[in-house]
Amino acid sequence: MDLRQLKYFVQITESGNFSRAAEMLRIAQPSLSQQVKNLEEELGVDLLLRHARGVTPTDMGQQLYDHARRILEEVERVKDVVRSQSVTPSGRVAIGLPTSACRGLSIPLITAMAERQPNITLRVVEAMTGYLDEFLQMGRLDVALLYDRRAFETVAWTEMMVEELMLFVPPGHPLAASGGVTLRGVFEHPIVLPGAPNVLRTVIEQFAARHDIKPVAMDCDSLPAIAQLVQQGRALAVMPHFAFIDEMRRGEMIAVPILDPTPSWRLSVVVSPRTMNPRGSDAVAKVLADVIAGMVEAGTWRARLRPDKSRGEAGRAVAR
Structure with missing residues (x-):
């Protein structure tokens, strides 16, 4: 067994197909098949299950794949350690x-x-x-x-x-033309926030707790989904200005400052x-x-x- 065989086997497993793996590795498919056959003979086990759609690893094949990935990653890390000692970062x-x-x-x-x-x-x-x-x-x-x-x-x-957090509302929302909204006023509206233990959620909850405010918000850990909820008027979002800068440029959202206090x-x-x-x-x-x-x-x-x-x-x- 050598590193080349491990590299081949990892690529086949991830591709799920000999022809696709051969294309990625830029070698002939018969040669690739022979390498796997040699590996199976050396180990004395079947590593791949062949079927009409391609191949999937056997239980032993999955174990080899997991170990091979770690070995190949460690080899790359060793290369990086040696390269990093040069004068020029690389x-x-x-x-x-x-x-x-x-x-x-x-x-x-x-x-x-x-x-x-x-x-x-x-x-x-x-x-x-x-x-x-x-x-x-x-x-x-x-x-x-x-x-x-x-x-x-x-x-x-x-x-x-330090970055201040703001309230994002859709165009036409009553708060869009306001100069700002209090933190207490934020939670008078439907709000969406990343779920705990997200740092933003923690920051908001800590600021709210200091001012006897109970923040109620739906959980969503997807930024694109949060953006859609705001654009559709289904919820407002508390985020940093930079998070939705593209949406604001397109006129899809308005950022409203949060005052008294301003979370950051x-x-x-x-x-x-x-x-x-x-x-x-x-x-x-x-x-x-x-x-x-x-x-x-x-x-x-x-x-x-x-x-x-x-x-x-x-x-x-x-x-x-």
Whole structure:
């Protein structure tokens, strides 16, 4: 058994079809079939079930697939460790972006990385902050943009800015033309929020509790679904301004300031303590911080930067 056979077997299992796997691997299908046959003979078990639609792994095949994936991922991580020791940052870096920021931030970040760190292969992962924090602690992410630094005190972080939360309403709603609404007034309307333990839900509930307000809201963890609920007038949403910037540009939503009090949260660039590519991760974190600072200064991202996080300074601020 060798790494090439494991790579072939993983691709076949994920493709569910020999011809599709052969195309992905750019080898002849008979050669691929022979490699699997050799592997089955060596192990003395059947690894794949052949049927009209393609192939599926047997119980033993599934076990081999699970182990093979981990082995191949570890091999790639070892390569990244060695590459990361070079003067120029390189290798793969997985970065996590929260759902509320990913749509507006991912393309500027990818563009900036291509210009400033072309030797780094960037993998962008979108998820809710709670999941990103967990992935970061497990080493599945190297860098992340997270809300509320108290959730990750054990890792290297740089607090970037404070972002206020706003109430999103459809055009024509009675609040659309108002100058603002109190937090108590927000919950006089049907509200949709991500479900607990989402950080945004926690922030809103904490602000409400300090003012003896009981926030009642439906749960929805899908940002596109939340957008549709607002657009259809079925509910209002509390989100940061940046989350629905495209919808606002198209005139599909109106952002109303929340007053007395104004809920807000902090955003930080975080580097995983388990990253296998520290040089590359630091480089990505610096570019991310600089891109965010530039967007805030340009007014694209409505937030308040920390005084030392202006563009240029932000790129040098990531703690280690």
